[in-house]
Amino acid sequence: MSTVTAPESSGRGRYAGTARLVRFALRRDRIQLPVWLLALTALQAFSAASVFGLYPTEADLRSFAVATAASPVALATNGIVSGYSAGAVLASQIVMPLSLAAGLMSTLLVVRHTRQNEETGRAELVEAAVVGRKALLTAALVVAVGGNVVLGLLNVVVLIALGLPLDGSVALGAAVAGAGIAFAAIAALTAQVTDSARTANGLAGAALGVAFGLRAVGDMTGTVTDAGTRVVTGWPTWVSPIGWAEQVRPYDDNAWWVLALPAAFALVLGSVAFALTEHRDLGSGLVPTRPGPARASRSLPTAVGSAWRMQRMILFWWAFGVAVLAATYGAIGDQIDDFLGSGEQVSDMMEQLGGGTTDMVDAYFAAIFGVMAIAVAGYAVQALLRMRGEESAGRLESVLATAVSRPRWMLAHVGLVTAGIVALQLLTGAVAGLAFGLVTGGVPEQVVRLTGAALVFVPAILVVAAAVALLFGAFPAWSAGLSWGFLALCLALGPLGGLLGLSATVRDLSPFAHIPAVPAAQVTATPLVWLVVIAVVVDAAAVVLFRRRDLTTS
């Protein structure tokens, strides 16, 4: 009775099993993590290639740097300008987006290996083994820090291979990795606070948004020095982990000391997260989940009502993202002539992206809307794949065992996503028109003109949505991979197709190839009608196939 030995409460015991958990996490992420790292490295390589291609001479680089530094909107969306060497111009374009992406990668990774494990009960199994209390969090952070270091190193290799100086390349890689590590620490903290992985991701995502917003304000309100080639930021940039990455100013200052900021930040937040794991029960959060309504609303127990409940947050977040992008692109529309400079390559590129016209502004909006329509098609893919999610989680079985027919259940989802597509395109056009109208004057006419242009893309997006429905009806187990693959194909055939030098016959395979380049080109109804007809027929086939097949789980 008196000789109960307390488990070792300090030292290595609390970290027992960390090495094994790290290996396990890497095994789980063996596809996901390499895809993230390679995609971000490819983004870097692609951006470098396009910067070098568009601005071959020092004069080009210099005028581009000056134009960017002079445009608050460009500063807000791209990041600060610091110097006008090829590397410095590349850094001004890529450091901020890459840091943002590294932050997102780290957030998802840390939450996946901490809170999500607890929520699903996997952590309980693991912690019942010889695993210390701090081991799960330690393992997640080791993998996150390691992933960011590898991301930095891959970037260094690519940049040096492109002929950029060693010290600047290392500074760029370190700046990006530092931002990623800072957000790994933020996610470690949010994962302690709430008992839901989704909320933990949401809180860390909000932190990412705040960090982006702070530095956008700081960058825009900065002052331009050194003959227009250097931006000295306002203070908000200095309180943002993404801002810190910019302040390293790779290929210009290479300010190594700035890297101490994310390091110190991560150490402090990480320590707080570790302290919190010591003081809470497994599976619980600091903030308990609040109780909800005991009764359903009147509309929930219907096919459309329940589908809406599953779809509404997806639509809400897409609407938010689309509105921000549209506002940004709309607001810089008036600067498009000076912003893109007189460079011939730029107008060539814009023409290939879908303009095909001499009016730079219309060509610009046609290109932007073309890319954003594919993004909205991404919404359609994500939202419609919820159907497969419901099926493989086993929830669809309970629903279809009630008096809801398969066609009604499926058409509720397809119908809501169709409405969502129209809503998002309306939003794209209206917000872009509003922002463009505010800077150029003539709000009503721009809103009407650009909303009309954005709506022209709806039939092509409906075809993508119908394809997802068909894949769900025909090959449920493969529907997710094939759907995203189809979207990637549309991107490769469409906006990138010209740059990749694909022939017109091949590019015609994409539904987006048949949309006129509005607002630059005239609208012809025939292809649009055909696209709608195809979408309706494919949707009908999808319902028939779904009606005829077995339900499958996982």
Add this chain to the structure above:
Amino acid sequence: MAAISVHDLVKTFGPTRALDGLDLEVGTGEVHGFLGPNGSGKSTTIRVLLGLLRADSGEARLLDGDPWRDAVKLHQRLAYVPGDVNLWPNLTGGEAIDLLAGLRGGLDESRRAQLLERFELDPTKKARTYSKGNRQKVALVAAFASDVELYVLDEPTSGLDPLMESVFQDCVEEMSDAGKTVLLSSHILAEVEALCDRVSIIREGRTVETGTLAELRHLTRTSIIAETQRPVTGLEAVQGVHDVRVDGLRTWCEVDTSAIDAVMRHLLSFRITSLTSTPPTLEELFLRHYGDELAREGENHRRAESGTRAR
């Protein structure tokens, strides 16, 4: 009219024959036990009956309709509780109950409130915070609060504690008293023994035994332990007696139900001082059909325990 009538049902998944000529007959107003080990085809049968899977061949009728073609019409008249209840993580338990029952065609408000109380379920909690047992309760409340003719319950009590198990049994009995039909797939033999009028035992996609509990008991043996004043001899010679073991004044044997009278007469001549007779349990019926090895193990186990279970 039979509530469920399945004949020679076949369902294959690739090379696996999940159902291999299954028969099942459930009368209206009957509580029917559906027994079988994991992977024997119970859930597959139920999914075919619910129109979630399409049978390859054979005949299946449910409430006088075709489970595949008339799914929606039939589902208004039945409630289903799966063995593994998956709920929407961001809905509360109360919302999930209203959703499932509402999609079926509505629920009885007073029964809903009463069931929540009896199952001690907090309907304001988000489904992701529920334990397995609580998720199961959500599906049970949604089913029993619906006024339907047929309840299809697929291992509905996995994850419930003994207290809740007894609440569940009360609910089934109430449904049965109200003339409803219940198809209860289960592992828990005590539950089936307590609730079911008839049972079907399936193995590897085939029905191996079906009938009332009384009928099935004819198929098994009663075990008898007797203490006598003189050592028993000659018991082996009695027709229908098996596994006789005599140790001094104690005698163990297994007796076909038809031979009980003869055995008693024989034992009387040795002057009985104590007698324990254990009727066959469903467990034994069950074990008889699932591998000889398993059966032997169960037999030994039962011998060791039979003294404490004597009635």
